[in-house]
Amino acid sequence: MSEAPTAGSVPKARSHFNNWISAIGAVIATGALFSFALLVWIDFTQDNPNPYLGLFTYIVAPGFLIVGLGLVFFGAWAQRRWSIKHAATKPDKWRLDFTRPAQRRRIIAFGIGALGFIMLSAFGSYQTYHYAESVQFCGEVCHTAMNPEFVAYHRSAHARVDCVDCHVGDGVKWAIKAKVNGTHQLIAYMRDNYNRPIETPLAQIRPAEDICAKCHWPEKEQGNVARRYDHFLSDKANTAYSLRMLLHLTERKPGGGIGGIHWHAGKDEKVEYYATDPDRQEIPWMRVTKVSDGSTRVYRTAEFTDEPPAGAIRTMDCMDCHNRPAHTFPAPNDSVERAMAEGTISRNLPNVKREAVKAMVQPEIVTDAAAAGQIEAYLRKKYAEAAETPAVTAEVQRLFASTMFPERKADWRHYPDNRGHKDSVGCFRCHDDKHLNTAGKAVPSSDCASCHTIIAQGQGPELNQLDARGLEFAHPDGELTPDLICSDCHNGGIQQ
Numbered sequence: 001m002s003e004a005p006t007a008g009s010v011p012k013a014r015s016h017f018n019n020w021i022s023a024i025g026a027v028i029a030t031g032a033l034f035s036f037a038l039l040v041w042i043d044f045t046q047d048n049p050n051p052y053l054g055l056f057t058y059i060v061a062p063g064f065l066i067v068g069l070g071l072v073f074f075g076a077w078a079q080r081r082w083s084i085k086h087a088a089t090k091p092d093k094w095r096l097d098f099t100r101p102a103q104r105r106r107i108i109a110f111g112i113g114a115l116g117f118i119m120l121s122a123f124g125s126y127q128t129y130h131y132a133e134s135v136q137f138c139g140e141v142c143h144t145a146m147n148p149e150f151v152a153y154h155r156s157a158h159a160r161v162d163c164v165d166c167h168v169g170d171g172v173k174w175a176i177k178a179k180v181n182g183t184h185q186l187i188a189y190m191r192d193n194y195n196r197p198i199e200t201p202l203a204q205i206r207p208a209e210d211i212c213a214k215c216h217w218p219e220k221e222q223g224n225v226a227r228r229y230d231h232f233l234s235d236k237a238n239t240a241y242s243l244r245m246l247l248h249l250t251e252r253k254p255g256g257g258i259g260g261i262h263w264h265a266g267k268d269e270k271v272e273y274y275a276t277d278p279d280r281q282e283i284p285w286m287r288v289t290k291v292s293d294g295s296t297r298v299y300r301t302a303e304f305t306d307e308p309p310a311g312a313i314r315t316m317d318c319m320d321c322h323n324r325p326a327h328t329f330p331a332p333n334d335s336v337e338r339a340m341a342e343g344t345i346s347r348n349l350p351n352v353k354r355e356a357v358k359a360m361v362q363p364e365i366v367t368d369a370a371a372a373g374q375i376e377a378y379l380r381k382k383y384a385e386a387a388e389t390p391a392v393t394a395e396v397q398r399l400f401a402s403t404m405f406p407e408r409k410a411d412w413r414h415y416p417d418n419r420g421h422k423d424s425v426g427c428f429r430c431h432d433d434k435h436l437n438t439a440g441k442a443v444p445s446s447d448c449a450s451c452h453t454i455i456a457q458g459q460g461p462e463l464n465q466l467d468a469r470g471l472e473f474a475h476p477d478g479e480l481t482p483d484l485i486c487s488d489c490h491n492g493g494i495q496q
């Protein structure tokens, strides 16, 4: 590069980099480099690195570095062009000249500003780190992308557990995996090409022993847990029908010894299975391995005669049953019944159980924004003159808005809960009479008394007469034929 003679008093050799644009660029680049170093340090020293922090560390900070360096070189280039064209005719205003007092003051002010900027960028990176960690970032910044999960999370038992505790967990390997994945997700989100609904089960979620076992361990749950299920029939009187049951978590049926529902996740035996669909709802094959001697028992359906591909065999863990620990999307049938039990939907309106469910499952509802209006119109047509209508309408609208997300296609149909067997196959994916072992015997513990004991059913005083031996289930719609399973008729909306 040739030096152009400078106009003015001091004909000193001058670098093209000596100009204000390059100086500003240099400050930005230094700040970015500083932030980058700090974020990398945070990233590598934290126990629980956050996947989204990677975006700031490896994309945003280097982005600023490139912009800064770009300015440095642009300044030099512009200065060179300027000096070739005008150096002889115009005073050099762009130069940082320490010899002139007015300039010196400007340079000192600039220096102080620059130092402040670099310090702020350090502070900013630290804040960024905290922000990327937060539940707010996951749920609110990605508002439209994550909204359904975020809403569901807030009413779950885990509303005080951070998203990253389940979705990232400890350890460098998983943190890096999550980072790559997190960056993909954010890019997909910004380009608006993420899936609706977001697919589940999550292929990259860690095994339960790494995440759930931090706070839960199977040995801790003891005996039976008592549950009560309150229902209302789809008749004019909205007849109440409730069940009280003991679920055999770690005990078999009365007198049966230790075992029970949590046996699947216990240490003595391992349950593996093969699902033919991505949602893991169709399971034609499973294998139980006794850990102490390695002996196995295999069950398969008659149609499935192949061997499952080795890579597709999954070991059962907590999340095969508790697949919705933080994100439950209750079915309209359940949310309406719950509101009726709590009294927020008046039972005085004839057929309100059925009509409220119908209002929620109208096929015409395709956008979140129009749903409230369509629900209102439906209920007004049914109950125009009743005094309870406005309150019932408001409650049904609220239930809809918190459990169904038509634009995101997120609701109970796409995210079934595997814990039971009424509205979706759940336990009956394996516990039916269709999976047989080599001796032709079905999976044991598939009769109605293996998993739970019904201790009372019906309504009113019937619910206070407990029977510890267990009652046979009195199906409200009449006797059941054994060739149908519950989810052949029950679907969470209107029964078939």
Ligand code: HEC
Pocket (backbone or CB within 6 Å): 135, 138, 139, 146, 149, 150, 153, 158, 161, 162, 163, 164, 165, 166, 167, 198, 199, 200, 201, 202, 203, 205, 319, 322, 323, 324, 325, 326, 327, 415
């Ligand atoms: C108690 C653990 C836990 C917490 C806390 C948690 N999740 Fe999840 N999340 C899960 C499990 C388990 C799944 C389903 C995994 C599967 O079936 O493979 C899931 C699934 C998801 C999915 C995929 C769609 C779906 O519904 O299956 C998204 C998105 C998601 N979570 C976002 C979040 C966000 C955002 C937060 C925080 C606001 C959060 N999660 C907090 C355990 C958790």
Ligand code: HEC
Pocket (backbone or CB within 6 Å): 156, 157, 158, 161, 165, 166, 208, 211, 212, 213, 214, 215, 216, 318, 319, 322, 325
């Ligand atoms: C950071 C600790 C923590 C982690 C991690 C955690 N849980 Fe929990 N979980 C809790 C606490 C605390 C409760 C009790 C909340 C209450 O009773 O209100 C709970 C309650 C539960 C319940 C009973 C309430 C319900 O929803 O029916 C289940 C089931 C459960 N957890 C499953 C899981 C599963 C499965 C995982 C792993 C995906 C998991 N938890 C991860 C702390 C945790």
Ligand code: HEC
Pocket (backbone or CB within 6 Å): 248, 251, 252, 258, 259, 260, 261, 263, 264, 271, 272, 273, 283, 286, 287, 288, 297, 299, 316, 320, 321, 418, 419, 420, 426, 427, 428, 429, 430, 431, 443, 444, 445, 450, 451
């Ligand atoms: C992936 C298949 C699969 C799913 C899903 C499944 N189970 Fe099982 N379950 C098995 C197998 C296999 C056995 C043991 C068969 C044997 O002993 O040979 C078993 C055994 C049991 C036992 C008896 C355990 C003992 O020894 O005391 C109970 C109780 C049980 N299951 C309840 C449930 C419940 C409740 C659900 C749903 C929340 C469920 N299972 C879902 C496969 C499954």
Ligand code: HEC
Pocket (backbone or CB within 6 Å): 208, 212, 213, 216, 217, 218, 221, 225, 227, 247, 249, 261, 262, 264, 265, 316, 317, 318, 319, 320, 321, 322, 419
């Ligand atoms: C075979 C299915 C299955 C597996 C596997 C399973 N659970 Fe459960 N779990 C259930 C069922 C069913 C219930 C009781 C019904 C309910 O919560 O509505 C239950 C209840 C619970 C509860 C609530 C207990 C209470 O007192 O309210 C917790 C906590 C829990 N499970 C945690 C776990 C953890 C942690 C694992 C993994 C180590 C696990 N479960 C594995 C089916 C399962």
Ligand code: HEC
Pocket (backbone or CB within 6 Å): 227, 229, 243, 247, 419, 420, 421, 422, 427, 428, 431, 445, 446, 447, 448, 449, 450, 451, 452, 473
């Ligand atoms: C493999 C275990 C298992 C078997 C076998 C089983 N159940 Fe269940 N059942 C469950 C679990 C787990 C729940 C709890 C679901 C929940 O809490 O969401 C349940 C819930 C129920 C409920 C209450 C559902 C509600 O919403 O009111 C009824 C009624 C019921 N079972 C009846 C039966 C009948 C009848 C049979 C025999 C045909 C049967 N069960 C066989 C595991 C089983």
Ligand code: HEC
Pocket (backbone or CB within 6 Å): 231, 232, 233, 234, 235, 241, 333, 422, 475, 476, 477, 480, 484, 485, 486, 487, 488, 489, 490, 495, 496
């Ligand atoms: C042949 C279809 C069919 C089968 C199979 C069936 N049900 Fe039902 N069930 C109905 C009908 C119809 C009603 C009445 C609906 C109403 O009044 O809301 C009903 C009502 C109920 C109710 C009370 C109302 C409600 O909406 O929850 C429960 C609880 C119930 N069934 C549980 C079960 C269970 C558990 C099974 C499996 C063991 C089962 N049903 C199998 C058709 C069926």
